[in-house]
Amino acid sequence: MKLETVALFLLLLLIFVFAGWYLFKQDIDKFLSSEPTVVHIPEIPPETRSHPKSSPHIPIPPRHPVPVPPNPAVTTETPPTVLPFPTDLDDADSYLQKRLAQLISNRKLLALLDLRYFIQKLVVIIDHLPEKEIPRQHLPITPPEPGFITVGSGDQQIISKRNAARYLPYVKLIEAIPDKLLLQLYQGLYPLFQQAYREASDSGGYFNDRLIEVIDHLLQTPEPPGPIQVVRHVRRFRYSDDLLESRSAGQKILLRMGVENARRIKMKLQHLRQGLVPEG
Numbered sequence: 001m002k003l004e005t006v007a008l009f010l011l012l013l014l015i016f017v018f019a020g021w022y023l024f025k026q027d028i029d030k031f032l033s034s035e036p037t038v039v040h041i042p043e044i045p046p047e048t049r050s051h052p053k054s055s056p057h058i059p060i061p062p063r064h065p066v067p068v069p070p071n072p073a074v075t076t077e078t079p080p081t082v083l084p085f086p087t088d089l090d091d092a093d094s095y096l097q098k099r100l101a102q103l104i105s106n107r108k109l110l111a112l113l114d115l116r117y118f119i120q121k122l123v124v125i126i127d128h129l130p131e132k133e134i135p136r137q138h139l140p141i142t143p144p145e146p147g148f149i150t151v152g153s154g155d156q157q158i159i160s161k162r163n164a165a166r167y168l169p170y171v172k173l174i175e176a177i178p179d180k181l182l183l184q185l186y187q188g189l190y191p192l193f194q195q196a197y198r199e200a201s202d203s204g205g206y207f208n209d210r211l212i213e214v215i216d217h218l219l220q221t222p223e224p225p226g227p228i229q230v231v232r233h234v235r236r237f238r239y240s241d242d243l244l245e246s247r248s249a250g251q252k253i254l255l256r257m258g259v260e261n262a263r264r265i266k267m268k269l270q271h272l273r274q275g276l277v278p279e280g
Contacts, residue, residue, distance in 0.1 A: 060205075062205075062206035062208060062209050063206075063209045063212075064206075064208050064209050064212050064276060064277055065206075065208070066186075066187055066190040066208045066276070067187060068187055068188065068190055068191060069184060069187055069188055071084040071085050071188070083095060083098055083099050083102075085188040085189060086189075086192065087191070087192075088192075089119065089120070089192050089195060089196060092118065092119050092189065092192050093115050093116060093117065093118055096115050096118055096119075097115050099185070100113070100115075103176070103177050103181060103185075104173070104176045104177065106172075106176065108169070109169060109172055109173045109176055110173075111142075112141050112142055112169060112170060112173055113140065113141055113142075113173070114139070114140050114141060114142060115140075118140050119189065119192050119193055119196050120138075120196045120199075120200065121138045121139065121140040122140045122193075123193060123196040123197050123200055123207060124138045124200050125138055125139060125140065126210070126211060126214055127197070127200070127201060127210060127214075128249065129214050129217070129218065129248065129249060129250030129253075130213070130214055130217045130248045130249075130250060131248060131249060132248065132249060133249055134249045134250075141170065144166040144167055144169075144170065145166065146166070148163065148237060148256075149162050149163040149166070150163075150230060150237065154231075155231050155240070156229070157229065157230050157231065157232070157237070158227040158228060158229050158230065159227060159228045159230060159256065159258075161258070163256065163257075163258065164257060164258030164260065164261050166257075167256075167257035167258065167261050168261060170257075171257075171261050171264050171265060174265065174268050175264065175268060179268070179271045179272065179275065180275075182272065183272065183275040183276070186272075190207075190208065193207045193208075194206065194207050194208075197210065208276065211276070212273065212276060212277060214250070215269045215272065215273045216273075217248065217250065217251070218250050218251065218254060218265075218266070218269060219266055219269060219270065219273075220251075221247070221250075221251040221254045221255065221262065221266070222244075222251075222255075223259055223262070223263075224244075224255065224259070228241075228244065228255060229241065239252075239255075254266075
């Protein structure tokens, strides 16, 4: 290589190295002499900070706890004779359609039930029975037919004895399931009853405790000594006796269905209560 070429190559290399060093030094000096950049993190106001939610009060245990029976064993060999209890409210209607068809052979009686959202509706109706009105749009049964039957006219009407026949199919429906099986069905489905009750009520209590209260309330329904006098009020009838008219919606239902039907319903309620709250 010629001497001039080597000298030129070395000169270019020195210029390149010097330029690179100079630019690097400029950046270093600028970095060392500049103020540090401070990143401000906004402080979360105390009222918006996330804290674990604390219960406003210590939960009170149920007065009448419900022992939930174990689910029937499910095998892959043969279908279970007893369906396993559902664990989700969304599956309750399908379960009840199949299970009640196993327990109630009379299809006419089974047709009286509206099994759409049955547990949710039943919980709401039971909760309102001691009140003056019940939300009729949530009735889990089809209304009795024909309409209310009275005898007489004007202010001298009484509830007809034939009116009791309208309620007889419902009494038979309640009696169709033996007490032991009815109790097992309720106990197995109780977690779903409790869930539906918590979703529908702000009380924060237990559905079984409320059920016992309602049963006791219905058992206190008086037995009228004779025909009940009623008077038409707008599109409905009212009891002429102010004491009867002041009764709850649930007690009025028992009064309307007749003495014999009411006795049979009370007997079923009494048996159910004894199974839920054993003596001693």
